Amino acid sequence: MNYKENRPKIIEFKNPEHIDDFPVGTTVPSGQLVKKNSGWRTFKPVINKDVCVNCLNCYIFCPDGVIYKSENKVDVDYDFCKGCGVCANECRVNAITMVKEGEE
Amino acid sequence: MKKFVSGDEAVAMGVRLARPHVISAYPITPQTIVVERLSEMVEDKSLKAEFLHVESEHSAMAAAMGVSSVGARAFTATSSQGLLYMSEVMHYVSGARFPIVMMNANRSIAVPWSIYGDQRDSLSQLDSGWIQVYVEDAQEALDMIIQAYKIAENKDVLTPMMVNLDGFVLTHTYELINLPNQEKVDEFLPPIDSIVKMDINDPKSLCFSTSPEHNMEFKYKQHVAMLNAKKVIEEVDKEYGDMFGRYYDGLIEEYKTTDAEVLLLTVGSITGTARVVIDKLRKNGQKVGLIKLRYLRPFPEEELQKISSKAKVLGVLEKDVSFGYEGTVFTNVSSALSKLENQPQIYNFLGGMGGRDISKEDIEDIILKLIDAHNGKKIDRVQFVNLKARV
Numbered sequence: 250m251n252y253k254e255n256r257p258k259i260i261e262f263k264n265p266e267h268i269d270d271f272p273v274g275t276t277v278p279s280g281q282l283v284k285k286n287s288g289w290r291t292f293k294p295v296i297n298k299d300v301c302v303n304c305l306n307c308y309i310f311c312p313d314g315v316i317y318k319s320e321n322k323v324d325v326d327y328d329f330c331k332g333c334g335v336c337a338n339e340c341r342v343n344a345i346t347m348v349k350e351g352e353e
Numbered sequence: 354m355k356k357f358v359s360g361d362e363a364v365a366m367g368v369r370l371a372r373p374h375v376i377s378a379y380p381i382t383p384q385t386i387v388v389e390r391l392s393e394m395v396e397d398k399s400l401k402a403e404f405l406h407v408e409s410e411h412s413a414m415a416a417a418m419g420v421s422s423v424g425a426r427a428f429t430a431t432s433s434q435g436l437l438y439m440s441e442v443m444h445y446v447s448g449a450r451f452p453i454v455m456m457n458a459n460r461s462i463a464v465p466w467s468i469y470g471d472q473r474d475s476l477s478q479l480d481s482g483w484i485q486v487y488v489e490d491a492q493e494a495l496d497m498i499i500q501a502y503k504i505a506e507n508k509d510v511l512t513p514m515m516v517n518l519d520g521f522v523l524t525h526t527y528e529l530i531n532l533p534n535q536e537k538v539d540e541f542l543p544p545i546d547s548i549v550k551m552d553i554n555d556p557k558s559l560c561f562s563t564s565p566e567h568n569m570e571f572k573y574k575q576h577v578a579m580l581n582a583k584k585v586i587e588e589v590d591k592e593y594g595d596m597f598g599r600y601y602d603g604l605i606e607e608y609k610t611t612d613a614e615v616l617l618l619t620v621g622s623i624t625g626t627a628r629v630v631i632d633k634l635r636k637n638g639q640k641v642g643l644i645k646l647r648y649l650r651p652f653p654e655e656e657l658q659k660i661s662s663k664a665k666v667l668g669v670l671e672k673d674v675s676f677g678y679e680g681t682v683f684t685n686v687s688s689a690l691s692k693l694e695n696q697p698q699i700y701n702f703l704g705g706m707g708g709r710d711i712s713k714e715d716i717e718d719i720i721l722k723l724i725d726a727h728n729g730k731k732i733d734r735v736q737f738v739n740l741k742a743r744v
Binding site for chain 2: 265268271273274275276277278279280281283284
């Protein structure tokens with residue numbers, strides 16, 4: 250199964266130039282990612298694939314939906330992971346370690 | 354059809370005529386009768402709406418926001434501390450451009466704890482991005498609830514609106530009103546058709562964050578929408594008048610101002626008392642007039658300048674104070690008039706706080722002081738009306 254194809258399609262974000270390019274209020278078609286926010290992180294989750302049993306607890310609990318199923322059990326989209334640590338806390342087999350950015 | 358009702362009941366009747374889908378209600382004196390009557394209307398099925406009992410005013414506004422975000426018509430009502438408790442969500446609502454209508458019963462802010470009326474609650478929320486109208490009587494309250502939906506839901510406006518009634522003086526006073534016919538109201542106010550909503554066939558993301566790179570443009574558009582409301586308010590007032598026979602002169606009403614040298618500006622129910630005093634002084638040959646400031650946001654700057662341009666003296670009577678400066682209405686009026694080449698002398702009278710009565714005699718006294726100022730006598734620029742203690 251090609252998991253990547255099953256992920257929602259991202260609408261390409263065009264930077265608005267005219268004021269009419271901005272929406273009325275804060276309502277836009279879903280699926281736009283304007284900015285990557287990986288810069289928010291101080292720690293990042295690193296998944297040990299040898300320990301992971303693919304229970305998908307982390308996938309369910311991730312508040313930002315950045316963990317996705319892959320050929321490699323689960324993977325993290327580091328462009329949008331804010332490093333909150335919920336996945337590491339919820340992992341039943343301690344397969345996820347929070348590592349300080351730059352020290353991995 | 355004629356009805357003898359309190360201001361709160363008139364609001365409830367106006368809400369029923371506007372056919373909201375959901376009413377989220379948390380009672381607070383002196384707004385309580387509004388939501389009590391609405392709950393009875395839902396119970397007896399004369400109003401087909403969901404009645405949500407929420408645990409706080411913060412939740413009442415948050416629930417209304419949820420209602421509006423699926424494109425349904427929402428109503429809520431509050432007063433005083435309740436309005437302040439809603440404040441956080443009010444900014445969300447106006448930023449998201451949800452056309453919610455709310456009634457606020459103007460009541461004092463604690464402490465000293467007081468259930469009685471003044472206008473410090475709503476005036477503290479001038480910057481929350483809500484349209485604010487202040488009414489003079491029960492009839493105007495009912496009419497403005499119906500008009501509010503039409504204004505708020507206009508596609509060029511899409512801005513929430515607050516209808517303010519003076520606590521007790523209007524909310525609990527019984528008056529004779531004309532109740533509009535439901536079919537005619539349906540003709541005047543079509544079903545809500547908001548573009549700011551979730552849609553299963555066209556998934557939308559609502560109430561997102563922005564970085565500094567994009568935030569200010571959203572605020573600019575919100576500001577333009579509030580300015581657009583000026584024209585829409587005038588149009589809706591005319592359309593309503595043509596259909597129901599009651600015109601309110603849009604943003605601002607003038608009374609006997611044409612040749613007036615001395616003007617008094619009032620907000621809300623005190624205007625009715627001031628009219629009587631103006632009539633009496635006119636009979637005595639005094640050239641005095643009255644301005645009823647109906648809308649505080651959007652602020653009718655050009656209209657106020659036009660009315661005041663020929664006057665020599667203008668007094669602002671209001672039921673609030675911005676501690677350490679002056680009255681909030683006065684600040685706004687001063688700003689508008691400072692742009693005139695020949696601006697009148699302006700004076701500020703602060704009274705009615707915590708429910709203190711402002712009598713005809715008090716108003717006559719104020720206008721006589723303004724006439725003194727016109728005749729060259731020096732009077733204080735900002736003064737409290739009817740203090741009981743020597744200062």
